[in-house]
Amino acid sequence: MNAVGGAKPARFRRARVLIVGCGDVGLRVVRRLAGRVRLLALTSTPARAPMLRAHGVTPLAGNLDEPASLRRLAGLAARVLHLAPPPADEAQRRDDPRSRALAQALARRTPPRVLVYGSTSGVYGDCGGAWVEETRPPRPQTPRAWRRLHAEQTWRLWGRRTGARVTVLRIPGIYAPDRAGGLRERLLRGTPALRPQDDVVTNHIHADDLARACLRALWLGRAQRVLHIVDDAACPSGEALDRVADLLGLPRPPRITREQAADQLPAPTLSFMRESRRLRNDRMKRELRLRLRYPTVMEGWAQAAASWSRTSHSE
Template sequence: MSLRLSPPRLLIIGCGDVGLRVLRQLGGRLPVFALSSSPARFEVLRAAGATPLWGDLDRPETLARLAGLADRVLHLAPPQNQGREDRRTLNLLRALARDRAPQALVYTSTTGVYGDAGGARFDETRPVAPATDRAARRVDAEQRLRWFGANFGCRVSILRVPGIYAGDRAGGHPRERLLRGTPVLVAEDDVYTNHVHADDLARACLAALWRGRPQRVVHANDDSELLMGEYFELAARLCELPPPPRITRAQAAEQMSPLQLSFWSESRRLVNRRLKAELRLRLRYPQPAQGLLA
């Protein structure tokens, strides 16, 4: 008599563009539940292969059914828009703690937790230094998740994610910005940016769910080291569009919103060695020149 083991169950929190790409790559091989606060998205989730669950991370009383539901959890939901704490992640963890904890949990954070590094190249051992409330909320979520993993026997992986792009991602291709004529900084004021194709990020999420080390941070970026202006000029050449206009930082302070300026004030180059060595991920789009054409 042979013992047939049931496949692990996956719960996706915040199943937007990246979550749908994860579902496509799974191809129905696992039972997947997807938490959503919008019943209007249920048909999309079902069509992608997930069982939709209604729940709102801002309303903890709606999350009770998540306890003990899944063996693995992929947390893609952003924090709320105010404050320096991520109350949504806190509500999620309280719900998961009510029953058997998942074996593994993967959280997509942001590389913004580092603040400005002056263009330095570094790995995941660099201390965080969030310069905005938005980044501070992510640091708060990371700390709560790693504590949960250490105290509830759950293998937590933190993926720090830079700018996500893809030709079929809403707002995720630079051609839209190029068509609007949005400027970039002059070379002497420019900042290093980091990127990852949305399909590679989805593959990194799956790799971390099965191969991530306990309470480990991993940079989920490609191999490029481009200044922001170089990135948009590359996209312009590939799309056969005019290059973006260049302005000084002083001009940007007069023309841009505080949110836009926050992205123009941080410069860093991320080492992705753990992504390749520990998660054993081979990037399909190691350079934007490949991913922008995909």
Template sequence: MPSIQIPRGALPARFRRTRVLIIGCGDVGQRIAQALQLVAAQTRQHGPKVLALTSSPEKAAALRQLGITPLVGNLDDLSSLRRLRGLADRVIHMAPPPGQGAFDTRSAHVVRVLRQGRLPKALVYGSTTGVYGNCDGAWVDETRTLNPTTDRARRRVDAEQRLLHFGQHSGLRVQVLRIPGIYAPDREGGTPRGRLLKGLPVLNAQDDVYTNHIHADDLARIAIAAMWRGKPQRVYHASDDTQMRMGEYFDLAADLYGMPRPPRVTRDAAQQMLAPTMLSFMGESRRMRNARIKQELRVRLRYPTVLQGLVA
């Protein structure tokens, strides 16, 4: 007797397993997948099927071990992304833009592919708080005018605008997460320890800048909450409650690790001692308001401050 094959889209919703596609499944993407699996185990429900786009075939085996179905494709090669059309019910896009240029061609490719098939219900994009530029230590909420001052931040603005425009005109629910510095003790380069070991300086108190943080596990939980609860075409600050200047952050870490505190120098001296990328972060000061993730997404941060996150 011939088998009866019903297109997946024709099945009633209650018989379909939700498919979540993670684009850019690095450290945070893998934490998202593990968090989804943990919730399913705790509630004894059949959790979503997690798929991940990877440009490295050699990473496929490692992703499978985490319960993730790998899909090999390259965001810089549109033809390699065709299999993503109509594939997922929800998408979490954490891939960075290209390293150069004025536009995020990778997000442009994502939009082009998604619009060719059945649209997902939601798309969460991981951006950066760098889109605001320097705010001279002011408190910043999601309504503040964008002022990117680096090409890296301008590419992020391009991605945000492209995805939000796509959502507005297609009916796709898009959420943008503006993410500060990500840290976690079990994340590669995820603590200040390496910088402290190098003895690199920080700015004098009078020149110092406010810096913002989020623990990688909390970021994963925020992304999941946005995917399910986020409002259409909405921006959220994925930041914790810490109010701390950069030098204070490194002093705190040094004290916790039992290491010498970093030397303090003037801004002029720092320009002679530090790499341009590091200097760019030391040139922007802002304090992020995060009320939306608590009120709208109902997120309760596991690590509200960097002190709690580093100690844990």
């Protein structure tokens, strides 16, 4: 068929990418893809539609908790980036019905050729500060981590059944100076850190580097592959907080014992203080050919610190 006045031949059509869970990281991916592909995003919040359109994204109404609303997603995109979390802690459930519903919907017609799923490094549980490679067997220790592992298994099995290339990204703590929450807000609140003898080793990734990794995985990721998306600087949690505090000119966090933490800190914060591991990122660098822009937390905060300093001096 002639492309003029009719449908364009396949070779002239822009690739379609569907983003499920288009929050902070998803929008960072959008900014890198805008104008290069046709972008679609699932949203259960109608009020977000104008914002998505302003970013060049076609919003698709649907809710992962309502499987019938997902039927229209079948056959829409050749590549899918799935960043939506499982449900919150409902009766300590260990499965992810959202991933299961989405997998069923996407398989109704020609399934995507590629799906990238954003998981968590929490699936490993506590590793006692040991170095961890992607081949280490998962040992989830919380219902949240079990739900993520179930989602991983759902997608890898789905990939084998459909022939789609599924890549699982295991992601640690995400940060960025322009991202809500995180280290700076924790320092401003004066949230305590564990004393050195009780501390755990934590891992981080800058949100912009994570977005770049997601983008590369959509085109370069290998089938049924797990990758750690993490920077080069695994270190004790309190040490990372001290370094950022010094850089930003904020007070270092007070140090407390593990017993005191159990009395003073909320359960979600405590859960991160019970697990210690050092993630290797060799596979990420080799297979995604990703060169980190922020190899350490210090580099991730340095530019923002300089900008805030210039702003304060100009006022």
